[in-house]
Amino acid sequence: MDAIASRIIKARQYAAERDQRIHVISFEVRIDGENANHQVSYNRGKWGCDCEESMRRGICAHIMAMEEIMGDTVEPAMTAA
Numbered sequence: 001m002d003a004i005a006s007r008i009i010k011a012r013q014y015a016a017e018r019d020q021r022i023h024v025i026s027f028e029v030r031i032d033g034e035n036a037n038h039q040v041s042y043n044r045g046k047w048g049c050d051c052e053e054s055m056r057r058g059i060c061a062h063i064m065a066m067e068e069i070m071g072d073t074v075e076p077a078m079t080a081a
């Protein structure tokens with residue numbers, strides 16, 4: 001097997017085993033909301049969002065949406081209200 005073919009196979013394997021292999025360190029995204037856009041950030045297990053609910057409760061729909069998208073690659077957001 002040549003180097004390119006084995007690289008492709010390895011890449012597919014990593015992607016398929018993402019829940020065990022992929023661990024997100026940090027990211028920043030913009031969510032286009034109904035009324036405004038919001039910026040969600042994640043850094044080594046710490047979640048943040050610039051919306052009012054997140055400021056008050058530490059969790060919001062924007063963070064929860066990103067949690068769902070990122071699955072097991074991220075730490076769960078604090079749910080204690």
Ligand SMILES: [Zn+2]
Nearest residue numbers: 049051060062
């Ligand atoms: Zn938010």
